[in-house]
Amino acid sequence: MFTRRQIWKVLCAGIVLIGSNSTLRLSYGAELREPIRLSSENGILDLLMIAKASPIYSLPSAPIGWVYEICKRPQDGSEACPQKSSRPNLYGGTLLHLQKGDILRIHLVNDLPPVPDSEHASEPGHEFLELNPTNLHTHGMLVAPRRPTESNPTYGDNIFVLTFNSLNGKPAVSPHMHSDIRYDFTDYEIKIPASHPSGLFWFHPHAHGISLNQITAGLSGIITVGDLSDYVCKDRACSSLVSQIRERHMILKDTQLPPSGKIQTPEDSDFCAGAGMTVRRGKAPAMAKIIVMRAVRIIPAASGL
Ligand SMILES: [Cu+2]
Numbered sequence: 001m002f003t004r005r006q007i008w009k010v011l012c013a014g015i016v017l018i019g020s021n022s023t024l025r026l027s028y029g030a031e032l033r034e035p036i037r038l039s040s041e042n043g044i045l046d047l048l049m050i051a052k053a054s055p056i057y058s059l060p061s062a063p064i065g066w067v068y069e070i071c072k073r074p075q076d077g078s079e080a081c082p083q084k085s086s087r088p089n090l091y092g093g094t095l096l097h098l099q100k101g102d103i104l105r106i107h108l109v110n111d112l113p114p115v116p117d118s119e120h121a122s123e124p125g126h127e128f129l130e131l132n133p134t135n136l137h138t139h140g141m142l143v144a145p146r147r148p149t150e151s152n153p154t155y156g157d158n159i160f161v162l163t164f165n166s167l168n169g170k171p172a173v174s175p176h177m178h179s180d181i182r183y184d185f186t187d188y189e190i191k192i193p194a195s196h197p198s199g200l201f202w203f204h205p206h207a208h209g210i211s212l213n214q215i216t217a218g219l220s221g222i223i224t225v226g227d228l229s230d231y232v233c234k235d236r237a238c239s240s241l242v243s244q245i246r247e248r249h250m251i252l253k254d255t256q257l258p259p260s261g262k263i264q265t266p267e268d269s270d271f272c273a274g275a276g277m278t279v280r281r282g283k284a285p286a287m288a289k290i291i292v293m294r295a296v297r298i299i300p301a302a303s304g305l
Contacts, residue, residue, distance in 0.1 A: 046072065111165060131170075192225060
């Protein structure tokens with residue numbers, strides 16, 4: 001049986017909520033769907049991950065945001081995911097379902113457009129940020145920030161590499177890059193140690209000076225390692241009970257959608273104007289503010305969610 005403490009741990013274990021003063025205004029009552037899920041097989045999750053601009057159909061008037069399109073890596077080496085008849089909710093984020101001891105391989109492609117309103121690009125030596133370079137970080141995971149070697153040309157969870165989209169132009173050499181410079185794609189190979197804690201993590205770009213632009217425009221996703229019962233339960237009875245509970249995963253994103261319909265990023269001077277805004281005296285806020293950039297795992301205490 002569950003002890004009171006175990007029930008509390010179930011309820012709290014995965015819920016990470018940031019930004020308690022935010023205003024959450026749902027535009028319309030859509031069905032809560034689980035994110036797209038990609039699971040490792042035989043100890044490997046081998047992915048094609050394309051960072052690109054795309055309409056966000058789940059937001060009013062489908063503004064253009066930046067999303068990750070992710071699929072199992074095509075056998076023929078192509079850099080396009082198979083197209084589906086139904087439109088996937090890429091803004092809702094993809095969940096990478098891993099186990100301890102797995103290897104996560106990612107072929108990251110930068111198809112992002114230039115970002116002319118990047119504030120930091122106006123700082124001396126940082127003009128290259130306008131070209132919208134990106135990279136990848138697995139937030140919270142205990143993995144190696146490995147650099148490529150002759151025998152293994154891939155990167156680990158290393159944020160000191162910038163991948164530019166060559167269609168946006170080539171950057172001038174700058175001492176402020178602090179990173180390896182690559183064009184169009186970078187291959188990552190991230191080994192999850194067998195001793196890695198089970199739990200909920202997330203991934204996002206971590207290119208210094210522009211990562212906030214990229215995350216708030218939509219670039220992030222969820223990682224889970226192991227199972228919920230691993231860190232909630234101490235005995236088999238608890239594990240079998242927890243395995244019957246339906247988990248729901250949400251990723252909450254810090255995207256502002258003003259009436260202009262053009263998504264704002266934190267580099268816009270008006271970005272903070274809506275922060276902490278509350279509905280007072282029946283007046284609705286001028287913006288839909290969907291705060292928080294972290295993954296949330298919800299475990300309903302009752303069925304039906
Ligand atoms: Cu992070």
